[in-house]
Amino acid sequence: MIFALARPQSIKEGQEIKKNGIDIVIALDLSKSMEARDFNPSRLEKSKELLKEFVNERPDDRVSLVVFGGDAYTKVPLTFDHTVINDTLSKITTDDITSNNRTAIGMGLGVALNRLKNSEAKSKVVILMTDGENNSGEMSPIGASKLAKEMGIKVYTIGIGAKEIAVPSFFGTSYVKNTELDENLLNNIAKNTNGQYFRASDEKEFKNIFKDINKLEKSKIDSRSFYDITEYFEPLLKIALILLMIGVLFEYVIFIRIP
Numbered sequence: 001m002i003f004a005l006a007r008p009q010s011i012k013e014g015q016e017i018k019k020n021g022i023d024i025v026i027a028l029d030l031s032k033s034m035e036a037r038d039f040n041p042s043r044l045e046k047s048k049e050l051l052k053e054f055v056n057e058r059p060d061d062r063v064s065l066v067v068f069g070g071d072a073y074t075k076v077p078l079t080f081d082h083t084v085i086n087d088t089l090s091k092i093t094t095d096d097i098t099s100n101n102r103t104a105i106g107m108g109l110g111v112a113l114n115r116l117k118n119s120e121a122k123s124k125v126v127i128l129m130t131d132g133e134n135n136s137g138e139m140s141p142i143g144a145s146k147l148a149k150e151m152g153i154k155v156y157t158i159g160i161g162a163k164e165i166a167v168p169s170f171f172g173t174s175y176v177k178n179t180e181l182d183e184n185l186l187n188n189i190a191k192n193t194n195g196q197y198f199r200a201s202d203e204k205e206f207k208n209i210f211k212d213i214n215k216l217e218k219s220k221i222d223s224r225s226f227y228d229i230t231e232y233f234e235p236l237l238k239i240a241l242i243l244l245m246i247g248v249l250f251e252y253v254i255f256i257r258i259p
Contacts, residue, residue, distance in 0.1 A: 001240040003236045008231075008232040008233065009229055009230060009232060009233075010229070010232070012230070021058075021060040021061040021062060022058075022121060022122075022123040023061065023064075023123070023124045024058065024062070024063050024126075024127065025063075025065075026065050026126075027066045027067075027068060027109060027111070027126060027128045027129065028065065028066070028068070029067075029068060029130035029160075030044070030069050030093070030096055030100055031070075031097070031102065031103045031132055032069075032094050033131050033132055034094060034160070035094055036161070038162035038165065039160075039202075039206070043160050043161065048090065048092070050206060050207060050210055052085075052090075055082050055086060056086070057214060063079065063085050064077055064079070065085055066111045067092060067096055067108075068097065069094070069097030070098075070102030071104060071137070072104055072110070072111040073111060075092065075096075078119070099136070102135055102136035103133065103135055104135075104136040104139075105128070105132075105133075105137070105185070105189075106137050106138075106139035106141040107137035107138070107139050108130070109139075109141060109145065109148070110144045112126045113126070117151065123154075125154050125156065125195075125217055126153060126154070126156070127155075127156050128155055128156070128158065128186070128189065129157075129160060130158075130159065131160040132181060133185065134182065134185060141185055142185075148193045149194070153193060154193050154194055155190055156190060156195045156196055156197075156198065156216075157186035157189050157196075158186075158197075158198045159183050159186050159199045160200045161180065163177065163178055163201045164177060164178060165177075165178050196212075
């Protein structure tokens with residue numbers, strides 16, 4: 001009983017982890033020009049490959065996929081199921097957009113913002129990837145970027161394409177400056193939303209862009225310690241009561257005293 005009154009116990013420390021992820025919408029250009037082969041095997045295939053790597057490194061975030069060409073629509077809504085995102089990325093082609101000879105950057109950004117309008121995440125991000133200029137759609141890209149700022153959504157823009165494009169001719173291959181990409185527009189969209197513009201002119205630059213975004217957008221993880229206490233007085237008290245009953249039995253029933 002003395003040991004029981006001493007309340008022997010063991011203490012085990014643990015941690016309760018709370019993850020505050022980021023809601024990320026990827027807006028991917030599926031215009032025909034994304035089939036250009038200045039990346040191996042093409043701009044689109046390299047984009048898909050790097051996007052899948054990026055998604056796999058964001059296990060605590062919800063991700064959505066929006067595609068655009070001359071129009072735009074949601075391919076996958078916000079989800080923690082990154083397998084669905086990766087499977088969809090593997091299958092998409094430029095044929096998924098009927099008007100794939102045009103580029104509606106404003107529409108692509110607008111649909112991405114629509115996916116985030118009801119989001120309660122503390123951080124909301126759009127990654128807009130294109131290789132062209134805005135030449136279609138009813139929504140202005142700059143107007144969409146101003147709306148993103150009002151909604152507290154940060155937009156990272158990625159311009160895809162080599163700085164010089166190979167042009168084969170009768171006299172051999174010549175290289176001309178790539179003027180298809182509207183870098184000024186993409187830069188302004190990013191600035192308007194406190195985001196950042198990145199240029200992917202080769203595969204090394206392209207890969208490093210997603211590393212940089214990973215550093216800029218980190219999911220917050222809070223932890224709180226707790227202690228699990230196990231008490232041992234109860235079994236000791238039971239043993240003491242059993243011994244006490246045996247003692248009473250010996251003295252008053254069997255009439256045996258232990259000197």
